[in-house]
Amino acid sequence: MGSRGRPVATSHAEIERAAFRLFAERGFDAVTMADIAAEAGVGRRTLFRYFESKNDIPWGQFDRTLDGFREILARMPEDLPLHEAVHRGVRRFNEFPAEAQPSHRARMRLILGTPALQAHSVLRYEAWRRVIAEYVAGRLGLEPGDLLPRTVGSVALALAITAYEGWLADPDTDLAAMLDEAMSGLRDYLR
Amino acid sequence: MGSRGRPVATSHAEIERAAFRLFAERGFDAVTMADIAAEAGVGRRTLFRYFESKNDIPWGQFDRTLDGFREILARMPEDLPLHEAVHRGVRRFNEFPAEAQPSHRARMRLILGTPALQAHSVLRYEAWRRVIAEYVAGRLGLEPGDLLPRTVGSVALALAITAYEGWLADPDTDLAAMLDEAMSGLRDYLR
DNA sequence: ACACTAATGGCACTCAGCGCCACAAAGATA
DNA sequence: TATCTTTGTGGCGCTGAGTGCCATTAGTGT
Numbered sequence: 001m002g003s004r005g006r007p008v009a010t011s012h013a014e015i016e017r018a019a020f021r022l023f024a025e026r027g028f029d030a031v032t033m034a035d036i037a038a039e040a041g042v043g044r045r046t047l048f049r050y051f052e053s054k055n056d057i058p059w060g061q062f063d064r065t066l067d068g069f070r071e072i073l074a075r076m077p078e079d080l081p082l083h084e085a086v087h088r089g090v091r092r093f094n095e096f097p098a099e100a101q102p103s104h105r106a107r108m109r110l111i112l113g114t115p116a117l118q119a120h121s122v123l124r125y126e127a128w129r130r131v132i133a134e135y136v137a138g139r140l141g142l143e144p145g146d147l148l149p150r151t152v153g154s155v156a157l158a159l160a161i162t163a164y165e166g167w168l169a170d171p172d173t174d175l176a177a178m179l180d181e182a183m184s185g186l187r188d189y190l191r
Numbered sequence: 192m193g194s195r196g197r198p199v200a201t202s203h204a205e206i207e208r209a210a211f212r213l214f215a216e217r218g219f220d221a222v223t224m225a226d227i228a229a230e231a232g233v234g235r236r237t238l239f240r241y242f243e244s245k246n247d248i249p250w251g252q253f254d255r256t257l258d259g260f261r262e263i264l265a266r267m268p269e270d271l272p273l274h275e276a277v278h279r280g281v282r283r284f285n286e287f288p289a290e291a292q293p294s295h296r297a298r299m300r301l302i303l304g305t306p307a308l309q310a311h312s313v314l315r316y317e318a319w320r321r322v323i324a325e326y327v328a329g330r331l332g333l334e335p336g337d338l339l340p341r342t343v344g345s346v347a348l349a350l351a352i353t354a355y356e357g358w359l360a361d362p363d364t365d366l367a368a369m370l371d372e373a374m375s376g377l378r379d380y381l382r
Numbered sequence: 383a384c385a386c387t388a389a390t391g392g393c394a395c396t397c398a399g400c401g402c403c404a405c406a407a408a409g410a411t412a
Numbered sequence: 413t414a415t416c417t418t419t420g421t422g423g424c425g426c427t428g429a430g431t432g433c434c435a436t437t438a439g440t441g442t
Contacts, residue, residue: 005419006407032397043422048399083381119310147357147369148376154349155377162342178338185339186346187381190274196388197438223428234391239430383442390437398429406421412414 010042012061015050019057020106028058028114055120058111062124066131069093073135082139083152086132087183090156091176109168112161129153159183201233203252206241210248211297219249219305246311249302253315257322260284264326273330274343277323278374281347282367300359303352320344350374 018040022031033054037044051057072092076085096104111117133149136142142149163178209231213222224245228235242248263283267276287295302308324340327333333340354369 003419004409004417006405006421007419009421033399034397037422045400045422045424046420049420052399054398115314119313122310122313123306147353147372148380150356151350151353151373151376152380154353155346158345158349159342162338162345165341166338181338182342185342189339189343190378190381194388195386195440197390197436198388200390224430225428228391236391236393236431237389240389243430245429386441387439388437389439390435392435393433395431395433396429398427400426402424402426404421404423407419409416409418411416 009046010040010050012050015040015042015047016057016060020110023058023110024106028110028117053120055117058107058117059121059124060107063127065093066127069128069131070135073131078139082136085139086136086152086156087179089132089135090160091179094160094175094179105168108164112165112168125157129157132156155186159186200237201231201241203241206231206233206238207248207251211301214249214301215297219301219308244311246308249298249308250312250315251298254318256284257318260319260322261326264322269330273327276330277327277343277347278370280323280326281351282370285351285366285370296359299355303356303359316348320348323347346377350377 015036019031019036022035022039033047034044036054036057037047040047069089073085073089076089080088111121129150130144130153132153133144136149136152137144137146140148144150159179159182163175163182166178166182167173167175206227210222210227213226213230224238225235227245227248228238231238260280264276264280267280271279302312320341321335321344323344324335327340327343328335328337331339335341350370350373354366354373357369357373358364358366
């Protein structure tokens, strides 16, 4: 059992660190996969076994965090109004311990500030939206593919991204407050 | 005055037609820029002068239509509730004459059904969202960069895309109805 | 005819990404 | 200790997007 075969030469986390070091220095576009490979002390070909694409590096292990998101929503009290449950779930999902804030901020600044990454992220967001759509569908007795669950998922995403942009623009605000503000702004607007 | 120098060898519209012919046959990913160039009867290098990237071809002249969008919103009665004005503006912007429906449908099916194009489209949508943000800011005496105008822009986009997906999934519906349904679904959800 | 102008398109290059495969480094087996 | 098996590594070579450079082409104006 356990470890047979040649041991790994690196890890996702190590590659990520090496990549972020270079991105911070030269910017995302000016860093090549060969550069990252060299910085991480690994072959270029190996890099592509750890990350499907250069665009995937900044997102790290995002997909794995979605299980946590699913669980957060599943634990929401049933008697909470649906929109409130979703909103709190989104807020909870985006809570990070204080010591993780700087790196989280750097990551989101990179993603939301680099056009190539903004574009690529849509594909990552799809799984995130689906988590919401499934929760909404479950509570309303609909299918996740129905119009309303998908609408809620994409609107929640729109709010989250808008809040993140605001948070990045102003270092004094906190993210949860931004999410609340975006949500209450939307509700007033639609009234 | 007028036309000096060598005359153009093609046009955006002609390239678009050639490209869509090939995309329909083989799918977006299986068509290379060299293929499109050959089909349009121009050099590959010339193609890149008409379209910045392969991903830009399906969007065609989208940026130019934004002036029309701006105008639609500007003409909305001032006494219309803001959310209603925005909603009607979005609906108007997405009205197409009956004879243009098939090609519009094909275009949107290609864009929304191809991951590479879904991703790239974010960059195009940004200008669209800004049109809305500017209108909202204008009516509320805010800056387009403020949280609420940006929120409204991104939520309107989320609704529009969701409605388009529904429209594409079901050939019997019409887009305006889908937009209405998405909007009223959201309003009920937030109540 | 000759100058001028503007688009064309060929060439060569960088870089992402991928298939292929020889090889390295560990544990398992005898 | 020697060999077998397993599994990750990384080099090689390719395709395709996108770009800078520049000679060429096909018009207009004098």
